[in-house]
Amino acid sequence: MLELKNILFRTPESDAGAQSPAGRTIIHDLSFTFESGGFYAITGPNGSGKTTLAKLIMGINELTSGKIIFNGSDISNLPIHERSMAGIVYGFQHPARFKGTTFRDLLSVATGSDDEEKLVEIISRVGICSLDFLDKPVDSKLSGGEIKKIELATVIARNPKVAIYDEPDTGIDLWTIGPMVELLRREQKENKTTTIVVSHNKSFLEAADTLLLIRDGKIAYSGNLAGAVPILEDLSVCTFNELCQGEANAQCYR
Ligand SMILES: Nc1ncnc2c1ncn2[C@@H]1O[C@H](COP(=O)(O)OP(=O)(O)OP(=O)(O)O)[C@@H](O)[C@H]1O
Ligand SMILES: [Mg+2]
Secondary structure, rough: OOEEEEEEEEEHHOOOOOOOOOOOOOEEEEEEOOOOOOEEEOOOOOOOOOOHHHHHHHHOOOOOOOEEEOEEEEEOOHHHHHHHHHEEEOOOOHHHHHHOHHHEHHHHHHOOOOOHHHHHHHHHHHOOOHHHHHHHHHHOOOHHHHHHHHHHHHHHHHOOEEEEEOOOOOOOOOOHHHHHHHHHHHHHHHHHEEEEOOOOHHHHHHHHHHEEEEOOEEEEEEOHHHHHHHHHHHOOOOOOOOOOOOOOOHHHHH
């Protein structure tokens, strides 16, 4: 069980750029309990705080206040590697690329083994069919979808207790989304992985047992998808083909 208790994140003054005034609160006094083995989707408008929330759970962002309790232990002050050793793994929205490192290197670190059979078994689970892929450099030449598949594989390879995937479907082709949802469902069921997927994709929202809707750093809704529909419709703010003018579109400039 992963409990978020009144967590709050305010940007450190030194990190704030022109777009984000110093000391801005991104996550506001948010509380939620992820039950062990559940499948959760987190959605919400761009900039609402989903990635920030995921990074708080992983320890990449430091809490300003509040507590995170994992299986009864307070992990609020644990560094990233200790949370990782405790079984919490995060797949980045924008995975890092490493010049001079291959996919095989990353997978070997994730599994703690360079046994080729084991690595092949993992890449086949994430829908990569070619063995040649193992020796691809994880550098800027990888396509957007390829780097996301690699990130997904390195999360799964760790056999996490809690897996947080930040928009795993970004750049993923039409033919891979369905199998990706099935894969995460299977990992959740067979390995009892608490699965948290940040996504805007309907396939993930439909697959989840519980949907969390984040708006302005708060939980605007948690429950099933059907209950979220009226709120999701209400959240459609402004469109690209309308000039943001007048009272109706004032919220575009918030
Ligand atoms: N360390 C930081 N310093 C300053 N601003 C930050 C920091 N971290 C996040 N933000 C700001 O907080 C807001 C929420 O960012 P976040 O990445 O969590 O959004 P998101 O919900 O994941 O959006 P998207 O759907 O586009 O991925 C953004 O306006 C972002 O610029
Ligand atoms: Mg994000």
